[in-house]
Amino acid sequence: MKNRKISKIKPLSVKGRLLKKQMVAPDKCLLSLQVDLSFPAPQPGQFIMVKPSKYPHLLLRRPFCIYNFTPSLIEILFQIVGRGTEALSLLNLNEEIDILGPLGKGFPPPPRDMDNILLVAGGMGIATLSFFAQSLSRKKASRKIITYVGAKTAQDLPPIKPLESKHLSVKISTDDGSLGFAGTVVDLLQADLPSLLPHKTIIYGCGPSAMLRELVKIIDPKTKCYLSLEERMACGIGACLGCAVAIKGKGGSLSYARVCKDGPVFRSTEILW
Structure with missing residues (x-):
């Protein structure tokens, strides 16, 4: 795999609390999570790993992109598609949530000469x-x-x-x-x-x-085109290799990148479909 720039923002494992919950559609939920002011400001395109603290049977955190961020407040928007997202949608206000992030590589800013x-x-x-x-x-x-x-x-x-x-x-x-x-x-x-x-x-x-x-x-x-890929993730930090995707390596050879660590944002020309 060719070298890629990894975010220099150091992720933190923190406890957050559900400040607000809104069902914006029958199967879509918007959560506002309160975190400590020390939580690093994420780059657009980065994500967090989330798990409700009160459900020990949910062993793995789930990945969620950051819908909006202000100091001490993270918003996530998601579709209810399984046990993990359903559990999050059923949380009550002020309940505790395990959060790891911000993670991954976000969107690069557009060059100044782009109209x-x-x-x-x-x-x-x-x-x-x-x-x-x-x-x-x-x-x-x-x-x-x-x-x-x-x-x-x-x-x-x-x-x-x-x-x-x-x-x-x-x-x-x-x-x-x-x-x-x-x-x-x-x-x-x-x-x-x-x-x-x-x-x-x-x-x-x-x-x-x-x-x-x-x-x-x-x-x-x-x-120029940059794409944020959607893949199932287990760890969110690149250790399990469960989210690997095929990309172009040196000389156009086949290589693999971890969506959670090397992405989720990639140049469109890198990806092998």
Whole structure:
């Protein structure tokens, strides 16, 4: 595996408390977790490993991207898909939560010479890109920042209110056409790309693997693109190798990288699909 820059932020194992819980959809939950002020400020794209303290039968922490962060407060947005996420969604206010983080390698900031910053989120990918979008909007640079959000139906659409800003534009697609553009989020982006200069455009994406594969296919070679990969994780620190993905090594040879430690953000040209 070729050398990669690893985040210099040292992760901490801390106890947090559930400050606020909101079911934003029948199967989607937003948690606000209170942590000590000493918890390191994460980079957009990094993640945390979480486990409810009161459930000893849940041996492993679950990985969650950071939806938003302010000093002493972490927000995570997730879909309820199994025992771990269900247990988190059933917690009561002030209950204790084990947290390890921040972990992984986040999104690199866009170069100053980029005129167009495009964030492409498929499904729950918005949970990762929302924090990044808000961070970019606070810089108030005179650049075009567009977030493309795709879902199967309008009912499946994750919350986009944090993206509503005078410095951000949001475009929505649904597979069934129930809201916004009728089609996939990649189709929506493809319709816009001809009007943008490839070498002045940078793309950041997060979503299911199938969506990311299609995204890579439509990108001009002159356009830089970074992708946040979604993989099952057991340890979150690179020890178990359970989240390894195939990437291009030296000379284009096959190599492997750990999504939790070497990622989750990779250059699109690194990944072997």
